[in-house]
Amino acid sequence: MIEDEGISFYASPNELAGIRSGNTSGLAGAQYVSLTMLCESGQAHSISNGFFVPSESIACLEEDILSVLQLPPTAPLKFQIKVDGKSTHPGFKVSAFVLIEGDSYPINRKGPILSNTSKDKYTLTPAQLLALDAIDIHTAMSADEKGEGSNLRLIATLQQAKRHGLDINLSHFDSINVAEAERIGLTVSKLPDGSIELSPTLGDGTPYAELLSRWAQLDPAADEGTMRIGNRIVLLDKEKMEGIREVFSSRRIPADQVSRFMQTPTAFIDAALVDLDTGFSVRVDGVGTMRHLSIGELDAKGTDWFSQNGQPASPQVLGGLIQSEEDAERIEQEIAAARRDGAATVVIDGQEIDISDEEAVANVIRKARERLSEPDSSLIDADQPDEKRQTVSVLIKDAEERREELLGMAEQAAPSLEPDWSLYKRTPYPHQRAGIEWLVGLGELAQGADPQQLYRMQGCLLADDMGLGKTFMALVALSELMRRQRKAGGAVKPVLVVAPLSLLENWEEEVDKTFKGSPFRDIVVLQSGRDLKRYRIPKTERETVQIANMPDGAVDMASLRYALHVGPEAGPDRLDMDARLVLATYQTLRDYQFSLCRIDWGAVIFDEAQNIKNPNTGVTCAAKALKSSFKVLATGTPVENSLLDFWCVMDTAQPGLLGDWPAFREEYVKPILKADEEDRNRVRQEVGQALRQAVGRFMLRRTKEEELQGLPRKTVFGGAITEPDGGIEPMSALARTMAGIQLQTYDQVLDDYQSRRHEKIQGLAISSLHKLKSVSLHPRLHDSDIQSLATSKDVRAVMGESAKLEALLQTLDDIRGREEKVIIFLITKKLQVLLKLWLDRLYGLDVGIINGDTKAVSTQVDDATRKGIIRTFEARSGFNILIMSPVAAGVGLTVVGANNVIHLERHWNPAKEAQASDRVYRIGQEKSVNIYLPAAHHPDRDAFDVHLHRLLGSKLLLKDAVVTTEAVSEEDMLKGMGLG
Incomplete structure (x- = not known):
């Protein structure tokens, strides 16, 4: 049921009992598993006979989970606004409209779902939800509440939503730059008589001299304030106004009190209202725009996942290789040197690139330089892909x-x-x-x-x-x-x-x-x-x-x-x-x-x-x-x-x-x-x-x-090789050849890419790569038809559509025969849900899932934490299965109750894969440990799994190196494909 604050998912008591016992349709079971995962992460909570997911959580769900919950997809919708009145007037009003296929429609939504017609339904993104909620809240205000402050806060929220990706035309507000003051700080000025004068600052870098002439705009007795500074409007809430009054109440410090003030400013100014201290370490060089360290070429090479004839990559690859002006200069020099030698290709950062078309090469480099010179082009944190661009930070002294x-x-x-x-x-x-x-x-x-x-x-x-x-x-x-x-x-x-x-x-x-x-x-x-x-x-x-x-x-x-x-x-x-x-x-x-x-x-x-x-x-x-x-x-x-x-x-x-x-x-x-x-x-x-x-x-x-001589033997078995390779033993049961719908779908992805690669469509290669990866897991995984997959009565038949899942089932059957426990490492959440449902029905288990949605820190004593799930898994005697994500759970957890690991979906990074495997191979493990690497093969060419195994294997360093493995990130591999 869609409500104003979110969505409730209900089932009758009998239905819930059936779902929990596994005696229900696959779709309902998949939804139950997904909603339980959301509860574990604090994104939802249980209610009588069901679950409630707030609008903010719905807006953050991945497309796979929206599909499982049978919610409409998100869409990069474009919005427009209509403005009535001036922001200084109580009659100020903002209305929003959505543009669909060129036509403008009034907003018709409930909670996180936009429903303009019976055909057009969309789940709102976080930025879309933020903007529409702000407009609705403002519209519901009475005329008395619609003062200049509330009107300007609506404008500020819309501008914030646009910065976060909302496609909206704010031309009405282009000339208005609204922001809320983040803090009240302090500026100290020394006067000729030895005394000092204190003035407040707004925490936004506005120069002291510019602020001096602006304080008169404020009503000293007002709860809230508004200041116009150049083309900006700064909003001050009650706390900020109190901070400003606090500074002005002690504005002048006599000369004989200056020393005491510098030693103990809190004796004069309330630190709860005004920030006074800095106190950083000796290595901090200040605060400012983050300095980008030019890294240069690293020891990494990629592979061409789509190459069939060894052709060099197109000049478009150069755009991804140029991440700084130094990169551009280096690459230009290498291209010039190659041309002087009469070469039509050049190898840069491990990739052979076609440079025969001088104009095309020049255009790519020019566009890359233009991109570097654009505002806000600072680097995004590589280990935090969802982080906003951070241009300001503590600055570190080089050593x-x-x-x-x-x-x-x-x-x-x-x-x-x-x-x-x-x-x-x-x-x-x-x-x-x-x-x-x-x-x-x-x-x-x-x-x-x-x-x-x-x-x-x-x-x-x-x-x-x-x-x-x-x-x-x-x-x-x-x-x-x-x-x-x-x-x-x-x-x-x-x-x-x-x-x-x-x-x-x-x-x-x-x-x-x-x-x-x-x-x-x-x-x-x-x-x-x-x-x-x-x-x-x-x-x-x-x-x-x-x-x-x-x-x-x-x-x-x-x-x-x-x-x-x-x-x-x-x-x-x-x-x-x-x-x-x-x-x-x-x-x-x-x-x-x-x-x-x-x-x-x-x-x-x-x-x-x-x-x-x-x-x-x-x-x-x-x-x-x-x-x-x-x-x-x-x-x-x-x-x-x-x-x-x-x-x-x-x-x-x-x-x-x-x-x-x-x-x-x-x-x-x-x-x-x-x-x-x-x-x-x-x-x-x-x-x-x-x-x-x-x-x-x-x-x-x-x-x-070296240190734990009593540890049992660990053996790695691989399905992508035919002979022992880097400590991996070949196992024929792990190597299955694609056939039927899986082979047809895999070949179709390759054919589609090859027929369109000359069009230079942005994102074509990366989307094709991920389709190959998805098809290698299951041919119908990339479709939205989760109901038919989840409700199939013959689990082995639907899993048998995948060569890789066939190998998985045989391996699980063998482990069950030994009455041992196993961890399946898998990244794709949609398959995590399906695999749990399938394996529950096949083996009569309640398979646990630990992934990025699983709550890592408990707020109460329960079994919803990672540790609790592991305790439940290990407490069952004999055969049991646990599904884990190597991204979320491959670090720091000990699961010595299991002695078998299956990497169903291998991580791009062999170091992370090794971390995941070693959750079971550590102090306390008493049984021999088996690591399994199943692979789907192609009858005529090397398939995705073979390519991936070869690439990961090529990054293994010798035992005596400073560390044991060198890994390649997905970004490195995409550069090797000509997708940088």
């Missing part, structure tokens, strides 16, 4: 190389005291004892160093293989360092752990499992649904939201409003209490970077630290800017894409150890790039060994094979 000096410091590191092992519930393994002593020794040096020195002992990289107990070692080391601080009579500073969302609950549990008595005052989980609300300043936007709304080039420290209660002025509600353990995600670190960078942390632990591998992201800048005595970066895969990852992680842990990126690239990356293909693995091995020596004691890297 010059001080390797010998730093290595000399590290050689002196040794614990001053033997750890008190009686404080802990668990006895460490020998390798854990050594790791703890290593951490404590370096940590003591860091604690005793001058925090104002950049080239002091700062941190280290704990790069142990997955499953060796990095969390346990880090917690014990933290406890020992805090014990030393207490013994020395010093303050025990708070500790921060930054980790993926799925691991926050794991850290809480590990504290309880590790200590007989916790060394921490308490634990704060800085996450929505937990403790974030308590420490967030009311009516204050996240700091990244403030950043996104700041004008370029007009930002300074004083223009930022801190969003968290930190510092002594926050009183008992301050976040940074002594001895507190704060758990936060990487997204929270990015969103609240300025508040968190002000805190003087005793130690910061970055779990799964590969999340800060890219220097051109806001989260990496925030991580490097944190003020901390000691930093520990923990990751079993410090290289996921290239050696840039390793440099960035080490530069965060210990600035100066490897110098800046240009120097590092010259020393370590270029030798690999210059090596011949047949010699490249040897050079990689040499570079890896050189890097291990370069980082010395700042990195600890051990493998399970």
Whole structure:
């Protein structure tokens, strides 16, 4: 039932009972599974006989889930508005219309569903919903409520929706730039007599001199205010008006009070109303437009998934390779050199490109340069694809190389005291004892160093293989360092752990499992649904939201409003209490970077630290800017894409150890790039060994094979190979050849691409690639016909339409025969839902699903968390199945109750695939572990799965390299296809 606030999904009590027991139509079961997944993530909630999903959650659903729930698709609709009256008048009114096939229709919608005719129904996107809700709310206001402030807030909301992708013509408001003041800050001016004068700032970079003449526009007694500054209108709510009055009440500080004011400004100004402090670490160089680090060519090559005759890529590829002016200049030079040699093609970044058409090449490069020069063309965070473009951040000072000096410091590191092992519930393994002593020794040096020195002992990289107990070692080391601080009579500073969302609950549990008595005052989980609300300043936007709304080039420290209660002025509600353990995600670190960078942390632990591998992201800048005595970066895969990852992680842990990126690239990356293909693995091995020596004691890297002699055997079986390949054993049962509808559909995708590739249609190759991937899983998966798939009475027959699912079923039957448990790794949510329904019916199970929608941090004691699902899975005796996404659950979880893993849908990145597999291959596993890689083959040519296996295999580094794998992202592969 569609309602004004969302959509309710109902079933009778008997129907619900049948769904839960599996005795119902497949579609209803698929819907039940999907709605349950939404409840687990907090996007929906249970009601009597059903579920309720708010409009905001509906607008964020993926197309696959909309299809399962039989909701209409989203659409890039175009809207237009009609404006009556002036924004200064109570009669001001805005009406919206939707344009469909060139015709204008009044808005006819309920909740998140737009329904203009019986034929045209659409689910609104978040931006569309934001705009239409704002118009409806404004329309419902009485004339008395429609003052200038509310009218202007409607305009501001429409402008915000347009910035977020709403296709709407706002020509009526082109001359009006409306924004709400984010904070009230302070400007201090020294007067000739030695006194100082205080003036408020608005947090948007407006110059002090310009504001001086604008304060008279405000009514000092009014609850709200409006200021016109140039072509902008700034709205001030009640809190901001109180802040302005607070500053003006103490506007002049006499000369004899200036020193006291500078030392303790809170004695004069209420810090709850006006932001006063900055306090960043020595590495912060200020706040401003984020500096893009020119990366240059990396050691990565792609593959042409559609190539049938080895033809070079078209010049259009160059557009994707040019991400900076330096790239454009380099590519122009390489093309010019090739032409001087009479060549018609050139190999750039591992791709052969046709350069015979000089005009076409010139046009592509010209358009790429134009794109780079457009406003707001700053880099989007690569590890956060849904993040808004972030042009402003803390700016990080480059660190010059001080390797010998730093290595000399590290050689002196040794614990001053033997750890008190009686404080802990668990006895460490020998390798854990050594790791703890290593951490404590370096940590003591860091604690005793001058925090104002950049080239002091700062941190280290704990790069142990997955499953060796990095969390346990880090917690014990933290406890020992805090014990030393207490013994020395010093303050025990708070500790921060930054980790993926799925691991926050794991850290809480590990504290309880590790200590007989916790060394921490308490634990704060800085996450929505937990403790974030308590420490967030009311009516204050996240700091990244403030950043996104700041004008370029007009930002300074004083223009930022801190969003968290930190510092002594926050009183008992301050976040940074002594001895507190704060758990936060990487997204929270990015969103609240300025508040968190002000805190003087005793130690910061970055779990799964590969999340800060890219220097051109806001989260990496925030991580490097944190003020901390000691930093520990923990990751079993410090290289996921290239050696840039390793440099960035080490530069965060210990600035100066490897110098800046240009120097590092010259020393370590270029030798690999210059090596011949047949010699490249040897050079990689040499570079890896050189890097291990370069980082010395700042990195600890051990493998399970080296340290855990009692671990059972692990065997990887593959269906895409015919002979042993890189430790993978061929298994014929995993290799099935496509036939029937699957083969026909696969060939049709290839034929469609080949017949249209000359048209140079934007996105054709990438959409074809994803269709091949989808068809390889199931030929009807990319259609919207989920009902026929879900309701099929013969499950084995409908699964048998897919060669890959045939291989899956045989493998599952074998595992059931052994009475063992298995994890199926799968990314596509639509297939996750279908597979659960099919396998429940085939095997009489209640298969659990852990993916990005599964709640990672519980708000109450229940089994809806990842940990709860795993406990339920492991508690069943004998055969059981768990479906996981390698993206959401492949990190940080332990599932030793299972000893079989099936990668039904392989991840583009072999490092992430290895992380996923090692959820079962770690301390506590007693059975032999089997990893299965099923593959769908083509009878006449290499199929998608074979291409993918070959590409992933080509990225394996030799065992003695600095890390075990080098991976290629999907973006790298698309560049190799000529789709950059």
